[in-house]
Amino acid sequence: MAADFATRLATAATAEAAxxxxxxxxxxxxxxxRAILTGVSFDLxxxxxxxxxxxxxAGKSTLLRVLATLTHPSSGRLELFGQPVRHDSxxxxxxxxxxGHQIMLYRDLSALENLELFGRLYSVPRARRRAQELxxxxxxxxxxTDAVKHLSRGxxxxxxxARALMHSPDLLLADxxxxxxxxxxxxxLELCLTELHARGATIILANHDxxxxxxxxxxxxxxxxxxxxxxxxxxxxxxxxxxxxAAGNGGELP
Amino acid sequence: xxxxxxxxxxxxxxxxxxLLATGxxxxxxxxxTESTMGPIQKIFYFHLPVAINTxxxxxxxxxxxxxxxxxxxxxxxxxxxxxxRVAVLLCSVVLLTGxxxxxxAWGHWWTWSPRLTFxxxxxxxxxxxxxxxxxxxxxxxxxxxxxxxxxxxxxDVPLVYLSVKLLPDIHPSSIRLAPPMQHTLIVWxxxxxxxxxxLIVARFRLGRLTRAGARAGAQDAPAHPRLVPLGxxx
Amino acid sequence: MTALRQAAILVAKDLRIEARSRQTLGLVVVLxxxxxxxxxxxxxxxxxxxxxAATAILWVAYLFGGVLVFEKTMAVExxxxxxxxxxLAPIDRGVIYLAKLVANLALMLALAIVVTPVGIVLFQFDxxxxxxxxVKVMALSIVGFAAVGTLFAAAVSSSRLQGGLLALLVFxxxxxxxLASTQMMIAMFSDTHPQTGGGLVILVAFDVIFLVxxxxxxxxxxxx
Numbered sequence: 001m002a003a004d005f006a007t008r009l010a011t012a013a014t015a016e017a018a019x020x021x022x023x024x025x026x027x028x029x030x031x032x033x034r035a036i037l038t039g040v041s042f043d044l045x046x047x048x049x050x051x052x053x054x055x056x057x058a059g060k061s062t063l064l065r066v067l068a069t070l071t072h073p074s075s076g077r078l079e080l081f082g083q084p085v086r087h088d089s090x091x092x093x094x095x096x097x098x099x100g101h102q103i104m105l106y107r108d109l110s111a112l113e114n115l116e117l118f119g120r121l122y123s124v125p126r127a128r129r130r131a132q133e134l135x136x137x138x139x140x141x142x143x144x145t146d147a148v149k150h151l152s153r154g155x156x157x158x159x160x161x162a163r164a165l166m167h168s169p170d171l172l173l174a175d176x177x178x179x180x181x182x183x184x185x186x187x188x189l190e191l192c193l194t195e196l197h198a199r200g201a202t203i204i205l206a207n208h209d210x211x212x213x214x215x216x217x218x219x220x221x222x223x224x225x226x227x228x229x230x231x232x233x234x235x236x237x238x239x240x241x242x243x244x245x246a247a248g249n250g251g252e253l254p
Numbered sequence: 255x256x257x258x259x260x261x262x263x264x265x266x267x268x269x270x271x272x273l274l275a276t277g278x279x280x281x282x283x284x285x286x287t288e289s290t291m292g293p294i295q296k297i298f299y300f301h302l303p304v305a306i307n308t309x310x311x312x313x314x315x316x317x318x319x320x321x322x323x324x325x326x327x328x329x330x331x332x333x334x335x336x337x338x339r340v341a342v343l344l345c346s347v348v349l350l351t352g353x354x355x356x357x358x359a360w361g362h363w364w365t366w367s368p369r370l371t372f373x374x375x376x377x378x379x380x381x382x383x384x385x386x387x388x389x390x391x392x393x394x395x396x397x398x399x400x401x402x403x404x405x406x407x408x409x410d411v412p413l414v415y416l417s418v419k420l421l422p423d424i425h426p427s428s429i430r431l432a433p434p435m436q437h438t439l440i441v442w443x444x445x446x447x448x449x450x451x452x453l454i455v456a457r458f459r460l461g462r463l464t465r466a467g468a469r470a471g472a473q474d475a476p477a478h479p480r481l482v483p484l485g486x487x488x
Numbered sequence: 489m490t491a492l493r494q495a496a497i498l499v500a501k502d503l504r505i506e507a508r509s510r511q512t513l514g515l516v517v518v519l520x521x522x523x524x525x526x527x528x529x530x531x532x533x534x535x536x537x538x539x540x541a542a543t544a545i546l547w548v549a550y551l552f553g554g555v556l557v558f559e560k561t562m563a564v565e566x567x568x569x570x571x572x573x574x575x576l577a578p579i580d581r582g583v584i585y586l587a588k589l590v591a592n593l594a595l596m597l598a599l600a601i602v603v604t605p606v607g608i609v610l611f612q613f614d615x616x617x618x619x620x621x622x623v624k625v626m627a628l629s630i631v632g633f634a635a636v637g638t639l640f641a642a643a644v645s646s647s648r649l650q651g652g653l654l655a656l657l658v659f660x661x662x663x664x665x666x667l668a669s670t671q672m673m674i675a676m677f678s679d680t681h682p683q684t685g686g687g688l689v690i691l692v693a694f695d696v697i698f699l700v701x702x703x704x705x706x707x708x709x710x711x712x
Binding site: 068069070071090091093094096097098100101102103104105106107108109113117118120121122123147148156163 | 494
Binding site for chain 2: 636639640643644653656657660661663664665667668671672686687689690693694697698701705708709
């Protein structure tokens with residue numbers, strides 16, 4: 001029994017090491033009879049930095065939510081860290097961090113309380129200290145005891161970033177994380193993403209600033225109406241090509 | 255094959271209507287008139303089969319809801335809705351015939367007798383099912399909430415039944431039936447069951463068609479992306 | 489063990505938010521008292537309302553107050569999509585449901601502690617015949633009510649919450665609780681009806697069935 005468990009653990013470990021961070025196969029998501037994602041396939045190796053580009057409504061946010069296991073795909077397969085994603089994927093979720101479209105924080109609790117709460121849910125050791133360090137990192141050390149509802153949108157966004165980093169995720173999904181940030185904070189977030197990537201985390205960044213995305217990422221996927229229109233190394237792309245592919249009509253003003 | 259399937263519907267409905275007519279004739283002329291209640295007792299041949307079919311329809315809602323929970327396909331949701339509609343219809347008939355019976359047996363249109371109360375609660379449970387559906391905008395969310403409710407409501411039914419039994423009872427629990435009365439009841443039962451099943455299927459088909467129409471509408475405009483040959487950029 | 493710890497963290501979070509915002513409890517308690525007073529006046533002041541009437545009136549207060557509690561505590565998760573971050577965390581959905589249920593029960597308990605004495609005093613309802621029986625019946629009923637209410641609050645609030653929708657879903661489902669507990673009260677507080685265990689069985693069965701069903705369903709319905 002114990003030996004069996006040990007072998008299974010060992011096989012799991014090898015599968016884990018060999019497998020890519022995310023394996024997406026023919027993924028489809030239909031919401032209320034509307035096809036949001038259709039036939040999306042890609043492999044994302046460990047420690048990759050992927051930019052997800054596309055127009056509004058192209059399916060970037062939905063793809064990120066599917067990858068975050070927040071919602072289930074309607075068709076196709078999804079593996080994270082070599083494991084198929086199922087309903088009870090709590091262990092997988094522990095390795096994923098997400099910066100969402102909304103700030104995903106409790107507005108009546110203070111920034112520090114929010115971070116500490118999630119730190120404890122993720123069983124982060126010395127959650128309070130880590131929360132304080134991260135608040136310092138996002139430049140809000142002196143606002144930690146303020147309720148989130150009293151923070152400006154940009155400040156709350158910085159707390160949201162700190163929340164996503166509390167448990168040092170292996171896979172960071174960022175949905176328009178630069179929304180509402182002032183220039184210094186945006187620069188700091190850029191640095192932070194690069195640093196996380198350098199430390200071996202896999203990052204998927206959905207962003208509308210094409211130049212910024214191509215500068216930060218190694219690889220870019222352009223979504224158009226829920227399908228992968230383009231999947232290439234970021235270095236070989238320029239903003240014009242991305243725009244053309246995202247619009248699908250040459251981007252000409254009629 | 256095709257013609258056989260097309261002929262099935264009319265044949266089915268003809269048999270159903272013929273059975274209903276036979277049932278009517280039998281309750282009027284074949285079954286003996288009961289001594290204490292008089293002719294009003296004949297409503298019973300109709301009342302009991304409808305009541306039983308109400309449960310069957312509720313059970314279909316339950317099964318379809320569970321099916322939706324497992325497979326998440328719109329087909330199950332359509333079936334659950336169709337069955338719930340028929341359940342409410344049948345339950346309304348049970349309530350009305352029950353009230354007519356009560357008026358003649360005890361002189362009041364309404365008494366809080368356990369079974370009348372039970373029918374009323376059952377009716378409320380499934381009317382709510384139908385009323386809540388349109389107020390949920392997202393069709394997936396609507397199907398999910400309905401499915402949860404469809405399951406929970408059915409689990410609730412035995413509890414309702416047990417709790418109304420705490421009320422003092424005056425409902426006739428068992429009636430001794432002469433053989434002609436039994437035959438009449440059986441004919442009615444078959445007729446009503448066929449009617450209910452036919453209604454559920456008809457309503458289910460209508461729901462499928464409406465959904466297919468809505469889906470075609472939703473997909474028509476922008477959601478048909480041109481296929482991009484992926485190799486082009488490689 | 490971890491599941492229990494996580495549930496405790498989540499319950500503490502909900503109660504802390506309630507203590508911070510003081511939005512729910514005050515509102516709900518005042519609503520409950522208001523309902524009792526309105527019904528007391530409507531039925532005509534003075535004694536005469538026996539066990540059944542007092543229980544029924546308390547039930548109306550619990551039902552409306554409870555639905556408000558369930559809506560409010562779930563709205564906390566809706567602001568700024570906070571629920572999404574909870575669903576991202578490595579917690580079983582069932583634990584999230586149970587934690588919310590416990591938080592709701594804590595608030596319901598507070599509601600009952602205030603509203604019940606008000607109802608008893610206003611209706612001159614004599615509890616002395618079976619005070620423990622009264623508490624037992626009410627407690628069992630409220631657990632079942634909260635189980636169903638929490639489930640549908642979670643299910644409905646994912647779609648935009650429309651006022652009254654939750655009440656519409658929960659009230660008919662809870663009628664067995666109302667019926668059984670009212671009948672038990674009549675049996676306990678009047679001499680004419682013999683006491684039966686049937687009501688208690690219904691209450692316990694309701695609690696068990698809907699706790700289990702809700703716990704199972706929470707995995708499927710909790711979505712941001």
